[in-house]
Amino acid sequence: MLSTHKHLQAILERVPENPGIYQYFDKKGTVIYVGKAKNLKRRVxxxxxxxxxxxxxxxxxxxxxxxxxxxxxxxEM
Incomplete structure (x- = not known):
């Protein structure tokens, strides 16, 4: 399994420049933050x-x- 750092890096490489919502999860899978953005890539x-x-x-x-x-x-909502 990928380390957390490499896992996050792989996700960050794929985040598009579109509007949307994003969720951050801790290691237990619990949502720790929800946000919205006009440009997901820039915001995340x-x-x-x-x-x-x-x-x-x-x-x-x-x-x-x-x-x-x-x-x-x-x-954007």
């Missing part, structure tokens, strides 16, 4: 491209992400 990648020094809450959230699922929609 933003969590992993920053060090979040200004937001301890976000830093903790990102450290717990073990899986990502997303749903593409026709337009």
């Amino acid at each position: 990648h933003s969590y992993f491209n920053k060090n979040h020094d200004d937001s301890p809450k976000t830093r903790i959230l990102v450290s717990k992400i073990a899986d990502i699922k997303y749903t593409v929609v026709e337009s």
